[in-house]
Amino acid sequence: NRRIPPDSFEDRVRWGRLAIEALNEEGVTSTLDAAGGKPNLRVYEALRKQRDLTVRTQVATVVTAKDAAKMGKTLGRLEKLRRRYDGAMLKASVAKVFADGVLEFPAQTAALLDPYLRKGKPTKRDGLLLVKPGSYERLVTGLDRRGFQVHTHAIGDRAVRAALDAYEAARLNNGVAGWGNRHTITHLQLVDPGDYSRFAQLRVIPNMQMMWFQLDGFTVDTVKPYIGEERFRRMYPAGSLLRAGARLAGGSDWPVDPLFPFYAIERAVTRRADSFYGYSKGPLNPDQRLTLSQAVEAYTLSAAFQMRQEKQTGSLEAGKLADMIVLDRNLFRIAPKRIYGTNVLLTLVGGRIVHRGGGYR
DSSP: OTTSOOOOHHHHHHHHHHHHHHHHHTTOOEEEETTOHHHHHHHHHHHHHTTOOOSEEEEEEEOOHHHHTTHHHHHHHHHHHHHHSBSSSEEEEEEEEEOOOOOSTTTOOSOOSSOOEETTEEOSOOOOOSSOHHHHHHHHHHHHHTTOEEEEEEOSHHHHHHHHHHHHHHHHHHOOOTTTTOOEEEEOSOOOGGGHHHHHHHTOEEEEEGGGOSOSIIIIITTHHHHHHHHHTTSSOHHHHHHTTOOOEEEOOTTTSOOOHHHHHHHHHHOOOOGGGTOTTSOSOGGGOOOHHHHHHHHTHHHHHHTTOTTTSSSOOTTSOOOEEEESSOGGGSOGGGSTTOOEEEEEETTEEEEEOOSOO
């Protein structure tokens, strides 16, 4: 690593331009950079000045346990970024908190209410909460009071509960008007059923990566043996959260995962992997399937709602911005297994054509 030359700012701008082009090619007109912070903001601002920022971009700044211990300094830093970046194409009003890690073996850093298993028996491991509950609640309460949206990474059911408890504490301390600051919890691989209804009650938005809704090497080999059948049967409870009244938004986790929105929509509807994964015999928890309308809304109007721009984008309505795409097929008139192959023929942002496509995937 010492021998790799440092990235130049020009390199980062060039790579940022390629990333924006990739988003437009996939029909993305707005995005949340979920852990960007000041370095990425500088890149996006350079692209904006060059008229190359053709995706409405919100950037989340990561806030850690150390930042929670210095609330005044942390809030001042975030306030400064929000004031500087508050335009139609670039905003910095989101704070990102990592509540835990990942569920897969051997890491097993996702925080669970009940311990991980080994050969069917409980171990002494139950994962890690990266911010202590009391500190977490004070952090979220302070951010909420200043009008920041908090975007929490939570994989395990104990981390999800800690996030909900923190949002509830902020609500009790600060009150709420309407949908308030639209705090979110992202990933939600395991959620305790007793917490499903709290999303609607607290007006917390679940943001889920729906390309993960399938049987594959991650879910079957590195998770199922270590959490058991009962918890495995309620992995990624998208359907249960919707039935409990939550407003579900779709996410991608790109570049950790490929940037294929239509793949995610197909998985939300089928919960089934392609045969090349080698696990194509059945769907993952079919009772958690979404309808196609629910999946499309999650990736359009509800995602716009999460980003606090539903009055401008997310649906085709008179008076809204002309952020729209043209597809090569009608998703509602084809077999679900053909959704993934959808090709974006045209992408417009604010009425400006930012992508022309051709051919088929």
